[in-house]
Amino acid sequence: MEILVLVKQVPATESMIAIAGDGVSIKTDGIKFVMNPYDELAVEEALKIREAQGGTVTILSVGPAKAAEAIRTGLAMGADKGILIDPGDLTIDGLGTAKLLAAAIKPLSYDLIVAGHRAVDDDNFQVATALAELLAIPNISMVIKQELADGKIRCLCTVEGGTKEVEAPLPVLIAAQRGLNDPRYASLPGIMKAKKKPLETKTPADLGLAAADLQPLVKVKALKAPAERKGGRLIEGDSVQAKAAQLARLLREEAKVI
Amino acid sequence: MTQQVLVIAEQVEGVFRKVTFEVLSAGRRLAGQLGGSVQAVVLGSGIEGLAAELGQYGAEKILVADDPALADFTTEAYTNALAGLVGQIQPAVILLGATTQGKDLGARLSARLNAALATDAVGLGVDAGQVVATRPMYGGKVLADVVLTGMPAIVSVRPNTQAIEAAAGAGAVEKAALTLGDLRSKVVGKQFESGKVDLTEADAVVTGGRGMGGADYSAVEALAGVLGAAVGASRSAVDEGWRPASDQVGQTGKTVSPNLYVACGVSGAIQHLAGMSSSKVIVAINKDPEAPIIAKADYAIVGDLFEVLPALTEEIKKIKG
Ligand SMILES: Cc1cc2nc3c(=O)[nH]c(=O)nc-3n(C[C@H](O)[C@H](O)[C@H](O)COP(=O)(O)OP(=O)(O)OC[C@H]3O[C@@H](n4cnc5c(N)ncnc54)[C@H](O)[C@@H]3O)c2cc1C
Numbered sequence: 001m002e003i004l005v006l007v008k009q010v011p012a013t014e015s016m017i018a019i020a021g022d023g024v025s026i027k028t029d030g031i032k033f034v035m036n037p038y039d040e041l042a043v044e045e046a047l048k049i050r051e052a053q054g055g056t057v058t059i060l061s062v063g064p065a066k067a068a069e070a071i072r073t074g075l076a077m078g079a080d081k082g083i084l085i086d087p088g089d090l091t092i093d094g095l096g097t098a099k100l101l102a103a104a105i106k107p108l109s110y111d112l113i114v115a116g117h118r119a120v121d122d123d124n125f126q127v128a129t130a131l132a133e134l135l136a137i138p139n140i141s142m143v144i145k146q147e148l149a150d151g152k153i154r155c156l157c158t159v160e161g162g163t164k165e166v167e168a169p170l171p172v173l174i175a176a177q178r179g180l181n182d183p184r185y186a187s188l189p190g191i192m193k194a195k196k197k198p199l200e201t202k203t204p205a206d207l208g209l210a211a212a213d214l215q216p217l218v219k220v221k222a223l224k225a226p227a228e229r230k231g232g233r234l235i236e237g238d239s240v241q242a243k244a245a246q247l248a249r250l251l252r253e254e255a256k257v258i
Numbered sequence: 259m260t261q262q263v264l265v266i267a268e269q270v271e272g273v274f275r276k277v278t279f280e281v282l283s284a285g286r287r288l289a290g291q292l293g294g295s296v297q298a299v300v301l302g303s304g305i306e307g308l309a310a311e312l313g314q315y316g317a318e319k320i321l322v323a324d325d326p327a328l329a330d331f332t333t334e335a336y337t338n339a340l341a342g343l344v345g346q347i348q349p350a351v352i353l354l355g356a357t358t359q360g361k362d363l364g365a366r367l368s369a370r371l372n373a374a375l376a377t378d379a380v381g382l383g384v385d386a387g388q389v390v391a392t393r394p395m396y397g398g399k400v401l402a403d404v405v406l407t408g409m410p411a412i413v414s415v416r417p418n419t420q421a422i423e424a425a426a427g428a429g430a431v432e433k434a435a436l437t438l439g440d441l442r443s444k445v446v447g448k449q450f451e452s453g454k455v456d457l458t459e460a461d462a463v464v465t466g467g468r469g470m471g472g473a474d475y476s477a478v479e480a481l482a483g484v485l486g487a488a489v490g491a492s493r494s495a496v497d498e499g500w501r502p503a504s505d506q507v508g509q510t511g512k513t514v515s516p517n518l519y520v521a522c523g524v525s526g527a528i529q530h531l532a533g534m535s536s537s538k539v540i541v542a543i544n545k546d547p548e549a550p551i552i553a554k555a556d557y558a559i560v561g562d563l564f565e566v567l568p569a570l571t572e573e574i575k576k577i578k579g
């Protein structure tokens with residue numbers, strides 16, 4: 001089984017996000033960058049499949065040179081090799097990212113692509129599904145369980161108010177949702193081994209893409225801080241009953257939400 | 259250049275999701291700014307009877323894409339069906355709900371049509387003839403105004419963020435001609451919990467965190483019952499195995515914007531706040547007056563949730579009569 005995994009490096013979720021002076025990007029100094037949490041699920045699932053069926057796990061990431069760290073984390077977890085696509089100075093949107101990945105993947109042979117269902121920085125929910133379209137393969141999103149048999153995959157997926165099962169023939173792209181697995185940590189020997197595993201870097205030009213092919217269709221005009229929530233009212237009262245009655249009254253008369 | 263806004267209606271088992279009416283209403287307001295009109299398309303199987311309802315929210319024309327292969331959503335079949343229709347209609351804007359299916363469909367369509375996509379928009383407007391969407395990034399820690407270039411511009415709209423406005427002038431219903439092509443993926447099973455209010459669409463959400471102390475959520479469920487609310491969980495409660503991952507609210511869970519959010523035994527970690535801070539009114543019930551959630555809440559009761567919740571449930575029952 002040849003498995004490709006899509007990994008993005010993102011600010012750790014505990015980061016405080018501040019807007020940079022240009023008004024369209026965030027301040028990155030002091031921020032810890034990690035593998036996107038959903039992509040950890042993707043790497044774990046790929047490793048499990050390889051352990052059961054054999055094959056190789058290749059990690060692909062689009063990002064600056066620093067994003068190689070996220071690939072190394074995946075290699076330390078147990079993946080076999082990595083490909084970093086560094087767009088250099090180009091500003092790339094979600095669709096552009098999918099185009100770069102598609103160009104890198106087209107010459108490869110693969111049975112399965114595993115991604116996260118969203119990257120917690122841009123929250124685009126786009127790259128994985130768009131990539132499947134560009135590769136003309138089916139995609140299955142929000143996967144919490146999968147089963148491979150007879151050249152097909154069958155996935156359990158979360159939807160509003162329940163779950164559904166979707167089946168598709170390989171090659172296919174699946175996108176991981178929380179619940180799929182518990183990602184392993186990179187072990188110390190794993191980290192040592194990862195340093196020697198192959199990691200190639202490619203530029204858009206290496207992939208036959210020019211700036212014009214990657215022109216972003218979505219441009220950030222301005223970033224704004226969301227309205228700050230002011231601490232509200234602490235409900236006082238002599239008893240729990242009195243506090244509860246007071247709160248119920250305020251929710252009806254003042255907040256008008258019940 | 260036409261200035262059509264095409265709204266993709268979402269129905270599940272023959273019932274429109276509420277977000278469909280929100281998106282239609284937003285579509286009408288956007289069409290007003292663009293000097294165009296709104297068409298809606300509904301996809302499914304045996305759904306002709308549903309279509310007329312969309313006219314009540316200002317759709318001038320309603321296309322019905324009815325085919326057994328569209329009975330259950332798959333990204334592939336719905337993208338194939340829509341790509342053909344978009345080719346005929348040439349809309350300037352495509353709007354849909356940022357639901358599980360809407361996000362997936364928007365992404366695949368963006369690649370098929372080489373079109374700009376803004377996912378999970380909470381605001382929508384036009385500036386110098388271009389669509390501008392406001393969307394949360396970094397789990398809602400930042401809001402971005404993004405400009406969408408080219409045609410069509412695709413925007414998926416977050417549930418519960420757009421006012422629903424009824425509008426007269428029921429549109430003509432038309433059956434759409436479809437080419438679905440070879441379909442490889444198919445839905446082979448589905449399970450719905452009946453009567454369960456979905457977190458992302460609920461008007462009210464009551465969440466239990468690690469302070470619940472165990473898998474017994476009856477105190478939270480009782481309050482949710484009187485409020486008609488959905489029940490959520492913090493990641494800690496999910497990690498403990500008390501609640502399913504699909505109940506998780508936060509940066510790596512669901513984002514919710516209900517009118518009322520009641521956080522019980524939740525400390526208010528930054529990842530949790532990311533998923534719920536756009537709620538209109540936040541109530542916190544926590545025994546620790548220093549818990550960060552207290553500083554973010556509109557109303558807070560400091561106390562033991564196992565005492566406060568039953569009392570609050572009784573009082574709300576009384577008020578609601
Ligand atoms: C990559 C990553 C992603 C994450 N994503 C999410 C996410 O999506 N959503 C999320 O929620 N978290 C997320 N987290 C976890 C987050 O950092 C917090 O650990 C988590 O939100 C804490 O959950 P909690 O508030 O239920 O528990 P705690 O922080 O343990 O808080 C429990 C609270 O309950 C109160 N309490 C205890 N007993 C009672 C009682 N009897 N009555 C009243 N109050 C009581 C305590 O005072 C305390 O404030 C993420 C973390 C990481 C690293």
Ligand SMILES: Nc1ncnc2c1ncn2[C@@H]1O[C@H](COP(=O)(O)O)[C@@H](O)[C@H]1O
Pocket residue numbers: 006007008036038039042060061062063094097114115116117118119120122123124125126127128
């Ligand atoms: N720059 C990137 N490099 C590699 N994979 C990515 C990149 N951006 C997004 N992805 C993949 O696509 C998924 C969805 O991301 P997004 O569309 O940005 O929300 C992520 O979980 C990754 O698996």
